[in-house]
Amino acid sequence: MRPRTSPLSRRRLLGLGAATAAGAALSACGGPAPQKEGGGDASLRLLTPIFDRADGQKLLTSLLTDFKKDHPGVSVQVDYTEYGKLNEKLATSIVGGQPYDVMLMGVGWIPPFVEKGVLADLGTSQSELERLYNPRVVQPGIYEGKTYARPILLDTRMGIYRKDILAEAGIDAPPKDLTELKEMGKELTVRKGGKLTRAGVDILSNDLRQTYLPVMWAHGADLFADGKPVFDSDEAVDALQWMVDIIRTEKIEDYGFTQKGAVVAPLVQGRAAMMVGHNDMWRQVSESAPELIAEDKIAGFMLNQQRPALFQGGTLATLSAKTRYPEQAKALVEFLSGEKVSPQAAEQRGNIPAVLSAADSEYVRSNKLVSFAVNNLDHAFSEGGVPTWLEIREEFKPALESALLGKSSPADALRGLAEKAEAIIAKGA
Amino acid sequence: MPRSERPGRKRKFGHERRRVALLLLAPSVIHLVWWIGLPVLATFALAFTDYDILAGTVTFNGLDNFQEIFGDPTWNSSIWHTVVFTFFTVPVAMAIAVVLALLLNVKMRGSAWYRTAVFMPHVTATVAIALVWMWMFEPRLGVVNTMLGWVGIDGPVWLADPDWALTAVIVVSIWKGIGIKMLIYLAALQAMPNDVYEAARIDGASQVRQFFSITLPLLKPATFFVLVVSIIDSFQAFDQLYVLTPDGGPGNSTTVMTYEIYRTAFKEFNMGAACAQSVVLFAFLLVLMLISRRLTGKEDDVR
Numbered sequence: 001m002r003p004r005t006s007p008l009s010r011r012r013l014l015g016l017g018a019a020t021a022a023g024a025a026l027s028a029c030g031g032p033a034p035q036k037e038g039g040g041d042a043s044l045r046l047l048t049p050i051f052d053r054a055d056g057q058k059l060l061t062s063l064l065t066d067f068k069k070d071h072p073g074v075s076v077q078v079d080y081t082e083y084g085k086l087n088e089k090l091a092t093s094i095v096g097g098q099p100y101d102v103m104l105m106g107v108g109w110i111p112p113f114v115e116k117g118v119l120a121d122l123g124t125s126q127s128e129l130e131r132l133y134n135p136r137v138v139q140p141g142i143y144e145g146k147t148y149a150r151p152i153l154l155d156t157r158m159g160i161y162r163k164d165i166l167a168e169a170g171i172d173a174p175p176k177d178l179t180e181l182k183e184m185g186k187e188l189t190v191r192k193g194g195k196l197t198r199a200g201v202d203i204l205s206n207d208l209r210q211t212y213l214p215v216m217w218a219h220g221a222d223l224f225a226d227g228k229p230v231f232d233s234d235e236a237v238d239a240l241q242w243m244v245d246i247i248r249t250e251k252i253e254d255y256g257f258t259q260k261g262a263v264v265a266p267l268v269q270g271r272a273a274m275m276v277g278h279n280d281m282w283r284q285v286s287e288s289a290p291e292l293i294a295e296d297k298i299a300g301f302m303l304n305q306q307r308p309a310l311f312q313g314g315t316l317a318t319l320s321a322k323t324r325y326p327e328q329a330k331a332l333v334e335f336l337s338g339e340k341v342s343p344q345a346a347e348q349r350g351n352i353p354a355v356l357s358a359a360d361s362e363y364v365r366s367n368k369l370v371s372f373a374v375n376n377l378d379h380a381f382s383e384g385g386v387p388t389w390l391e392i393r394e395e396f397k398p399a400l401e402s403a404l405l406g407k408s409s410p411a412d413a414l415r416g417l418a419e420k421a422e423a424i425i426a427k428g429a
Numbered sequence: 430m431p432r433s434e435r436p437g438r439k440r441k442f443g444h445e446r447r448r449v450a451l452l453l454l455a456p457s458v459i460h461l462v463w464w465i466g467l468p469v470l471a472t473f474a475l476a477f478t479d480y481d482i483l484a485g486t487v488t489f490n491g492l493d494n495f496q497e498i499f500g501d502p503t504w505n506s507s508i509w510h511t512v513v514f515t516f517f518t519v520p521v522a523m524a525i526a527v528v529l530a531l532l533l534n535v536k537m538r539g540s541a542w543y544r545t546a547v548f549m550p551h552v553t554a555t556v557a558i559a560l561v562w563m564w565m566f567e568p569r570l571g572v573v574n575t576m577l578g579w580v581g582i583d584g585p586v587w588l589a590d591p592d593w594a595l596t597a598v599i600v601v602s603i604w605k606g607i608g609i610k611m612l613i614y615l616a617a618l619q620a621m622p623n624d625v626y627e628a629a630r631i632d633g634a635s636q637v638r639q640f641f642s643i644t645l646p647l648l649k650p651a652t653f654f655v656l657v658v659s660i661i662d663s664f665q666a667f668d669q670l671y672v673l674t675p676d677g678g679p680g681n682s683t684t685v686m687t688y689e690i691y692r693t694a695f696k697e698f699n700m701g702a703a704c705a706q707s708v709v710l711f712a713f714l715l716v717l718m719l720i721s722r723r724l725t726g727k728e729d730d731v732r
Contacts, residue, residue, distance in 0.1 A: 084675075088695035091482050116483035195583060256590035256679060391697040398503050401680040405591060427479075 041073035042325035044332055047090065047100040049083045050153070050315050056080075056348050063344065067335050074328045087390070094118065094322075101323040102332050107140040107314045108384025108393070110148050115387040115428075119148045120321040122330065132339075136377045137354045140384070141316050149316035150337035151354035153346040156373040156380065157210050157311035159301040160281055161274040162267060162292075165198075174274070174301035178218060178242055181274065181303075185252040188273035199253035202272035203246055205265045208404075209383075209396040211276045213311050215239045217381040220306030224385045227425070229392075232411070232418035235306065240403050240410035247404050255404055264288050267298075276303065279369040283350030300372035302379065310373060312380035314354065315345075346370075388428040392421045476704040483698060494705035498693075503681055504706065507689040508713075514599060514685060515663040522603045523655055526610030527648070531640075533611070534618045544615070551608035559672035562601045563588065566673075588673055591680035598673050598683055602666060610655050617651035618644070656721050664714055667691070686710050 051060040081089050113119045124147045129138045141149030161174050175181035185200030203211050221235035246252045266272035302308045317333040343358040399417035402408045479488045498504045565572045566587035574584030587597040667687040677684030694703035
């Protein structure tokens with residue numbers, strides 16, 4: 001039997017179009033029905049920059065299964081990203097009206113986001129947290145006396161050296177200060193036909209700002225004082241001059257010899273004797289050249305001049321001020337920064353667990369760069385300190401590069417940087 | 430049918446057709462207004478404000494954003510890099526594309542395969558291309574430096590050396606951009622009338638003379654189209670630069686306007702300044718289009 005059909009009239013077409021548009025509008029604007037605050041069931045959105053690799057995703061999935069056992073009505077939708085993309089994920093989620101309920105972010109990020117009303121007070125006292133975590137890692141989550149973040153893991157930048165390369169040159173101990181580091185670097189640099197084949201000191205594999213800052217702190221300088229930039233002080237200029245000497249004056253390393261994010265760092269390949277690097281270098285070595293660990297050829301040393309200094313960053317768990325499920329989201333923040341997750345999260349990143357209970361764990365003892373950092377956290381410094389830090393920090397790289405490339409003197413580069421920072425602070429005030 | 434009824438029926442029919450046409454156009458118009466028109470208007474408006482994306486506040490600040498961006502040497506150098514990038518990628522790729530189109534317009538065995546091979550980079554994901562080229566530019570083991578080594582040249586650290594990074598990115602961009610330009614030229618060549626060439630041959634014109642006196646003038650409409658599209662593409666280049674030389678490259682040597690807009694918006698959260706930068710980019714493209722039109726567009730109907 002032939003099906004009955006009717007011709008498509010204009011009215012019918014208009015009606016169909018209107019119905020489709022209305023349907024689309026309703027489906028776009030609707031979203032999930034709001035649930036009662038404090039209710040048991042919740043669908044949480046989590047943004048994380050530290051479980052982005054395949055093994056990290058597998059680990060987090062398994063950890064969240066445990067979380068769900070204690071919170072059966074709570075589901076967690078995870079958005080994996082990396083630190084380089086965290087800003088835009090956060091910004092677009094907030095502007096899009098769908099902020100994440102729980103966000104993991106870095107040290108230095110808390111004041112800017114608190115000032116913008118993005119983060120909620122966790123309501124935990126500093127003293128309470130200091131019983132669970134090293135006081136050094138609690139501080140970055142505190143702003144104006146309130147706790148906005150709980151630490152999960154720490155990362156540090158330090159001096160790292162190849163014991164075997166130093167031993168070949170008859171050197172049996174790492175440099176005791178930055179002056180000696182430069183002298184040793186000169187001695188250990190190898191050029192063949194003018195071409196650099198081994199850098200005495202590699203200062204380019206690490207993020208340039210995160211290399212400069214511990215050198216600056218070691219020289220006795222600071223980032224801010226009373227909310228004003230002081231990273232153009234004489235000590236800070238000396239620190240940048242030290243880096244310029246490595247590249248331009250002493251030619252211990254050539255600009256372009258390596259770069260941040262290189263698949264394998266020159267130190268691992270024997271193309272550098274020492275470096276300013278991240279503690280996760282241990283993980284890279286264990287994956288690329290495990291024999292260096294087996295033969296005890298890698299170790300850390302303190303960057304020291306006027307004072308010893310480590311750069312300390314980290315990842316902290318925060319609660320969105322706009323979450324519809326504050327209780328459940330807070331429970332997730334506590335779970336992610338707790339004694340179960342923190343050590344495992346740190347281990348998969350090659351970083352340092354924030355919880356005190358893991359300070360003497362098998363993982364920390366077996367990873368010499370991590371244990372070196374744990375033992376020296378008293379000398380750690382962290383970046384940030386003003387609400388506009390996220391904008392200011394973006395200005396460091398061009399300023400530092402301009403000095404390293406000889407386009408401006410260290411003093412001029414830092415003065416220009418400080419002026420920009422002052423303008424950014426004034427604009428943000 | 431009475432003659433007097435005809436105009437009325439015609440009007441009714443025309444009116445109905447117009448309404449149906451409007452109805453059918455509506456989805457596209459709504460799409461364009463919603464996704465292009467409104468964002469463009471918003472960009473122009475926000476360029477004169479201090480828009481705090483996180484706090485959700487907007488404050489009018491006049492020309493402050495423009496003062497701020499033109500006082501920033503990184504933004505000014507990004508304009509220069511964009512111009513240099515465009516200057517080398519567009520004409521060079523166009524010249525190579527014309528030559529390739531002429532070669533591939535000749536009847537020969539396997540010409541479809543050759544055309545596909547030349548076109549392939551255009552349809553390959555830019556990120557994949559960039560990653561392959563990163564390996565090729567690897568200073569110690571990469572193909573480029575290995576080949577240079579055969580002739581006794583000690584190749585630079587292409588992507589990490591401020592003096593060479595932009596050159597390396599330009600090479601990749603030329604290679605990637607040739608395919609689509611070649612295809613447009615090939616289509617134009619295949620649409621050319623034989624009678625003009627026959628007449629030229631009868632008059633004794635050489636191949637070279639035919640090329641310069643017939644082919645090139647007849648390619649003008651295609652050249653205008655390719656030039657406009659290429660300049661826009663070039664000014665909007667982002668992905669290959671972002672993957673090959675992250676964070677603006679060594680010493681900000683490869684930072685371009687699009688990357689600076691991205692950096693200002695999403696790394697500094699300075700949306701007002703990012704919108705001002707977008708307006709400047711828009712102005713650049715508008716001026717370039719007008720110049721291109723003046724230079725090549727007047728003789729669109731050359732035939």
